[in-house]
Structures are given as structure tokens and as C-alpha cells.
Amino acid sequence: MTAVAHVTPRLLLLLALLRLPIRRRSAGKVRASPPRPEARLLLRASYNLSSHLPGITIHDLRVCVSPHSLPGTLPLTAPHVEKALPSPLSSGTQINQKKERKVDLVFTTELYNPEEGNKRLGKCSARVFFRNEKPRPAVNVTCAQLIEKKKRHEKDYQLYKRMKQLQNPVDVVSIPDNHGHIDPSLKPIWDLAFLGSSYVMWEKTTQFLHYYMAQLSRVKQWKTNDDAIDFGYTVLLHEFSTQEIIPCHIHLVWYPGKPLKVKDHCQEPHTPEEASGTEEGSAVAPTELSNF
């Protein structure tokens, strides 16, 4: 099996959360560990803010997908379609003896922001590749033209302006609050934080471990000389199979048109030392991201 598909340099991050059933040929006994994932692929995409990926804008774009079927020896669960998205058009998964897991996926995307309505945008195809059950799957995604480039840049700049207008320094306790509310003025923070968190989640995702952003627990924004958006926050990630909550400190620097810079520092559960994203993974890290 040859080369791993690299994360497209243009692509900021594509988070693939792969959950596949582990089936025994023989009946009955369940393997002792690790926990068995479900037969479902959840794909979250956040795109480069100066997105070279045709048509996708950072602005509230998130993709949730479930495959209609997983061919091969894996028994099927009932086909499932996420409400948020139209059904994926096709998908396929392969596992070989070297414990590599490759999933091919074709799906459609839509705008994440509910205020803008559920607009179906376009068709994408992706290949997600795990090797040796390691994190940082290699992801290759291409999408048909979604929104025109000019509009994308407009939306990015609107986001930038809203961030700049926030009272400085921003010092917020939690987003959303414990009752699930996000003040509209704070929504841009959530969006950008989601982007940064997605990178961290991608760094940690394996076939068995998949993450969600549970809550932002502390946000601080700083001024910069060159007018970039510069803020730090703590995100609480929820890992589904262990049910753990993992706090990650993330420092994010962004200017529209320039690549996002992310620095992260996560507290692994039950270990006294904090670990940053340095573990060797299946894929080479995107070159535009720098851990400074």
C-alpha cells in the first residue's frame, strides 16, 4: 500500500471522525479493549480562511455526514442520514492487514449557520486515511464550486470586522453558557474557536477516538500590532468513546487572506503533564500551520 494522501496544503484542516464497527466473524464475545466504535462516519470540515478550496468559506461552514453504507465484510447498520445534511452520495471503506483504514466519501455540504437557512451548497469528495490506528488521519477533499470567491472573501472580512468590533479586551467565561445560549455578538468567537479546535481534534482523532467541541471555557483577546485577530481560549473537548472531557488551551492568530496560526496545549486525562500536539501521526501536518 503506497503513499498516504496528504492533507492538501490549502486545506486548513479537515477533521474526520471515523467510527466503524468491529465485527467478529465468530459470534458473541466482545473484545476487551478498546471500545467499539459505531458504524458511522462523521466528517467535520473547516476550511482555510483564505480558502483556495473552491467555493467553501470559513463562515459557518460545517459538514456532517453519515455514509449510506459501508461495503465489504462489515455488516451494515440501518442506513442513516443526518438531518443536517442531505444523504451522502456514496462511500466506501477498506481495511487491510496492515491495520490501515481508508474511507472514501462523497457528500454534500451545507451552511452551518441556522440564521442563514439550510442552504445546500454543493458536492464534495474526500478520502480519509488512518494508518496503524494512529491519530492525524490523512485527508484529501475536493469540492465542486460552491460559493463564488468574491462572496467568500466578503464573508471572511465581515467576520474579521465583527471580531474587531468586540470590546477589547474580550474576557468571557463560557460560550455557550450552561443553558446553551450564545450571544449573537459572541458568535464570531465561537466560529473561529471552532476552527482552531477542529485542528486540535484532527490531531487527536483515530479510528477509535473521536471528539466534539463541548464548550469554550475561557476566552481572552489581545491586540496586535499588525491588526490581526489574536486570541486565546480554553476549549473543552468531549471524547465520545471514553466520555472524557479534555481541556485544551489554544492560541489563535488570524488575518483574512492569511493562513490561520494555531498553537495548542492539551491536558491529557489523568496524566499530570500537559501534552501538546506532537505525536507522530498518519499524515504530514499541513505546511501552512505553524506551531510557534
Added chain:
Amino acid sequence: MKPLLGTFYILGMLVPGGLGYDRSLAQHRQEVVDEIVSPWRSLETYSYNRYHPMEEIYQWMSQIREKYTEVVTQHFLGMTYESRPMYCLKISQPSNNPKKIIWMDCGIHAREWIAPAFCQWFVKEILQNYKDNSRIRRLLKNLDFYVLPVLNIDGYIYTWTTDRLWRKSRSSHNNGTCFGTDLNRNFNASWCSIGASHNCQELTFCGTGPVSEPETKAVSSFIESKKENIVCFLTMHSYGQLILLPYGYTTNKPSNHEELIQVGQKAANALKAKHGTNYRVGSSADILYATSGSSRDWARDIRIPFSYTFELRDNGTYGFVLPEAQIQATCEEAMEAVLSVLDDVYEKYWHSNSAEKAMSTAVVLSLLMSFISLL
């Protein structure tokens, strides 16, 4: 009226440590954008579209009891680790009919706030509609409902006062250095064999032994004492949008697996018809992950035939911190699913009026025939 209302409130305050709820702290924690919550005095102004702290849920239970006294009674199950009383509400239409029991519990995991919200919603729907809704009236002819709005009371309070994402109970371990058992790993169903941890630090800590926790004991004893009559056991969680069947501790299927799938799928369809939300149906080991010691598996193992875990909204966008704005839609669709299950259960045990009528007609005829022949 008033003394009764006061009683449970005071009871809650007098237990050691009180209810541990600092109202001013909670209000401070609420973001500025939240509306001012006006204190409610009667059931008429109780909002089912908001999340309520434990002290309000205790009050709500006693008000429900007062208002619907002809069908509602409150039952004591036991005390939590931090010495708080666990109560469930029984809804029962007095009659001579033999009754079977439906059990529903919510909030075994503290951070899953939408679940207790659903239990309250369910009770409200049944009580507001049982008189003039024929579907609900029919169910109450032969079914009694037992609803436990919050199972993990200590944990739930902790999510209001201290840590919104707390999951376990608040029992103390390792000389007070570690807290909480995952109550849904503590039941006596292949206890701690898989998908659970012996390490208190972990979120799936199974406890010091099967049914080691007072909350688990309280629920287990109660259910054991009535198990011959319990036909349906529903336990509500979030998130994930799933209807889960036994088992989690093995991929082996219970004897009525096919039936459980059918009933579950029908419920998921009814749910989807309401607001278009997709819930998946399957056994826990198949579509989620391996777990042992879950209440649902234990219920099935003591031969309660219809045993389901519901994982309510959403799919990870907000996760445990589901916005209050979604409570109504989540509860409405889940209500359809639960009613669908209950209809199927009802059909199974009291399936046809026509069959019964035919039976009784035949009996009368044969009696008449015997009479005539004696003349």
C-alpha cells in the same frame, strides 16, 4: 396547601448539606443575554422550555402531586450519597383492571440536562391530556407510569453549582481524593467486564462492586420488587440521537431482538415525522460502543421485555449544552417516539377488544346452550 408545598422544600433544606444550590451563584453564571426569570408560584407558570435546578424540580413534583391528586402519587426510592431523597412519580388511573408498569428514568448522567427536561415534559403531557386524549386515556386503562425525573441528583446539582460537564455521581473514593461512580456502569449486568473502568479517575468508573452506589441500589430494589409487572423500561440520556437496545456487554442478542428492532424503528419513524430529526436504532454494542453494568441491560436480564436507552438531541453541535430553545422540539419528537413504543406494548398485551368480545360471546353462548340442555 401551603404547608404541604413547604414540606418538601424544607425537607430538602434540612438534609445534611442542604440542596447545595446557591441561587445567586447560578444567576451570576448565566450570561447577560438570558431573560430575567420570574419566580414561579404555581404550576401554570412553570416553564417546560427551561432547564430547572433540583430545588425547583422537587417543588414541581410536589405541585404536580397536589394538582393531579386523583392519578399521581409520589414514591420514595432511597437516599443519594449526599443524603438527598430520591422520589419518583406514579401516574395511575384508579380502576379494577390489572395493570402493567412502564418505568422511565432521566438524568443518570448529570450533564445530560435535556433528559430531566424530557421527564418533566412527559409527565406534563400525560397529565394535561389524559382526560380528553383517547390515545393516552387508552394507555392509562391498563398501564401505570413510574417516572424518575432525576436519578443522579447529587451529580445534577453539581453541574449547576460547580462543573457543567460532570457525569458521574458524587460518591467519595480513595480517601476523598477521587469522586463519582458512573451509575450507568454500576448495575448488575456483566458488571465491569467491558467498556468500564476500575479506576475512579475515569468517567466510566464502575464503582467498588455491582450496585455499590446508593442511587443504583434504590432503583434496583424498587424495580426488582415490581419486576413481574414491568413491561417497559426506558432510560433517557443525551446526546447522539439514538434508540438503543440491549446489549452493550455482548453482541449476542436477546430473544426478542427482532421485535425490539421493529418497535424501535417504528418509534424512530414517528419521531422523524414530527420535526425531521433522525434517530438511529440498534443494539448498544452494534451502533455505539461496548458497555457493561448499564441499567438497560440489567432490566432486560431480569426479563423486562421492552428495554431501551434513548439518547436525545443533538449530534454534537452543542452536545450536552443543548440550547433551551431546542427543548420544546426535542421533547415533542421524543414524546412521539415514546408513545409509539407504548402503543406497541399496549397492543401486545391487550391487543384486541374484538378478540375479547368474541371470547366472552362464546362463553355466554355455551352457557346458554348448557342451560337449555338442562331444561
